[in-house]
Amino acid sequence: MSDSKLEAAWARIESLAAAPEAKTIRALFKADPDRFANFSQRGAGLLLDRSKTSVSPEVQAALLDLAVAADVEGKRALMASGGIANPTERRAVLHMALRSQLPEAPEACAEARATLERMREFTEAVHRGELRGATNQRFDTVLNIGIGGSDLGPVMVGRALWRAGDPMRPIHLGNVDGHGWETVLPMLDPRRTLVLVSSKTFTTQETMANAHLVKRWMEASVGPAGALQHFVALSTNLKATAAFGIADDHVFPFHDWVGGRFSLWSAIGLSLALSLGWDRFQALLDGAAAMDSHFLETPMDQNLPILLALTEVWHVNGLGLNRRAVLPYDERLRRLPAHLQQLEMESLGKRVTVAGAPVRRATGPVVFGEPGTSAQHSFMQLVHQGPKPVPVDFILIARPDHRHIENHRILLANGLAQSEALLTGRNAEEVVADMRAAGADEETIARLVPHKIFPGDRPSVTILMPHLDPFTLGALIALYEHKVFTLGALWNINPFDQWGVELGKVLATPLVRELEAGVPGADHDGSTAGLLAELLRLQG
Structure with missing residues (x-):
């Protein structure tokens, strides 16, 4: 696909994102009673629901056109065949x-x-x-x-x-x-x-x-x-x-x-x-292989990793939302956000294209997260009422591996409620009605209404798993791996190198020797030299 067609595809995304309705999600549900069915896909035992985003049918078509223009399928075939998919290090990615x-x-x-x-x-x-x-x-x-x-x-x-x-x-x-x-x-x-x-x-x-x-x-x-x-x-x-x-x-x-x-x-x-x-x-391994087969064989409009990546492009490049929270509603997945931080931020935190030219658009967003419901009592305040939306990945497990069913019902209810609250919000009229029903006086209502409004129309996707076992976890991890590959293809960056981690390693070596000898070197900036001297003084 020519550069002109690729730029035209990007221009179409940017034009759609500039429209007033681009950030409205509730209206999409009103226009399409079957939106959940139309924007939920299944693969390798997982269900991906993207209906609670502002990706409309028109936006989805434009995003798929972008994937064609960026030759995602061709680059995918190159990777699977053992071609040089990591060009800076001249390596296959297998x-x-x-x-x-x-x-x-x-x-x-x-x-x-x-x-x-x-x-x-x-x-x-x-x-x-x-x-x-x-x-x-x-x-x-x-x-x-x-x-x-x-x-x-x-x-x-x-x-x-x-x-x-x-x-x-x-x-x-x-x-x-x-x-x-x-x-x-x-x-x-x-x-x-x-x-x-x-x-x-x-x-x-x-x-x-x-x-x-x-x-x-x-x-x-x-x-x-x-x-x-x-x-x-x-x-x-x-x-x-x-x-x-x-x-x-x-x-x-x-x-x-x-x-x-x-x-x-x-x-x-x-x-x-x-x-x-x-x-x-x-x-x-088998669960990951099932997701591999889905990724390699399923058409793009039903392909979970590709659709997840395209949704992120819409959020990052269309709407300018450069952060994403990951909330697994299962304590066993406590370290999943940390794994995804490395997988995504080390892969996609790139400032130059495959050819070495400066990127023209934003690349990888900041990824952070904690298990639900713990996250609800920490950073979710910002997600609900901060001035800039933060897209969220909710991960829900239908069946637990314990007998405490009431606890699990509460866990799932909270996960569903959080995504619903981000979608629907609560306007001033609803806040006033609730406060009057609770017996609040008019002065209190007037004072608190601005603080109790939730804007809503805040995007999230939900990944639903039947249970957590080795097979489904393998599929989940591979889903995110292939999402990273797809984003690299769409942004024309190399997601398989990590030169950014090297400089700090190089600079640490002489500093170790200086700390060991108790003598600061002369080749540091003023701040590092001052901090090194103070550390040596405190250790002495």
Whole structure:
């Protein structure tokens, strides 16, 4: 598609967004009694409801035209075939090969299956007690040391799915802050703990600092030689893992076509296989594969990831709404917003196009969130009555895995009520009527009416899941992964690199040496030099 047609498609979106009715949602329901049915789609066991947005049929048609003009389907085919979908690093992007059969990328799929088979054999050997620690005791705890994509995905999934009685207890150590280690230390018995060091390069500063700390702790209990029986590496750097002392048969690699924030399906997911059991880890992969098939095969006007991405384009580029809240109404998904922060903001926080030119439109919004109903007692005040709308993703689970049905009814009712309140709001007349019915005097009514008005017409989407299990969680995570790809295609940016995290890492190295030596360097800006000097004074 030519640049002129792409710009025409963008101009159409911007023209529709400038119309007075572009921000009105309630009127769309009045005009279309079947709006919920027309703007709800299903795939891989999930239901996506976009009816509570201002995407009208005309806007939807324009957004789909934009997807055609941006060649979303062509770029999708390139990714699935193993083409260079990450052009700055000249890499393929094949995380789908870790869980799906991709006919045009058979070599990657075969490599992925070989690694998964090794992971399965290792997991089952640990669970059978064939692999034990230095004191011949069975492992009952897996400690995963990683950061970023080597931590956030496994932490999120582990906390969502682990339950008492599962094969091993998962513990995660991500932040280099020693307080994190002190927090998990009382939960660990060195004789029964299997340690996974998750770093593709085996040079990640925070991860390796924690790995050496844990190694010293393990050596103090079972000796230097025995400690190495407790360590596994998830890495591609065999030279570095050997230098650490980890045998090659305890090293599980993953490929450069797997980005960190897309890697929980790879060897990085070994902590999940060990803690949940292989069958449940496989079900996680199967759920993601079901969403892969939906994404690759379903027409765009029914395709959940593409429609979710197009809705975000409408909000970000059409309406100028550059923030989004994620509210999972399930305590088990407490860490999902954090995982999505990395997945989306690290992928889509880009200021230049694939060709290196400055972007002409806004790209990734700020993502934040908390579980409901806790969020209702914190930032939802801003979402309801702040001067600028904040789109919300509500995630609801129909059936819980507990017997406290009344609690679950209250949870679901609150999730539905929040999205309904954002849509309908409450005008002055309704506020006055409610206050009079409650017996308020006229002076109080006049004073409080402006504060009690809810503007309404505030957008949200709802993702409804029948229950939370490995399959549905796999589908949910893959839904957001493919949304990120689609947004990258629409914005013409590369969502698979992350150069923005590099500079801080580079600058941290000399600062570590200066803090260790107690002598500040000369090559810092005035603020950093002053703060460094003050820190050294306070530590001295």
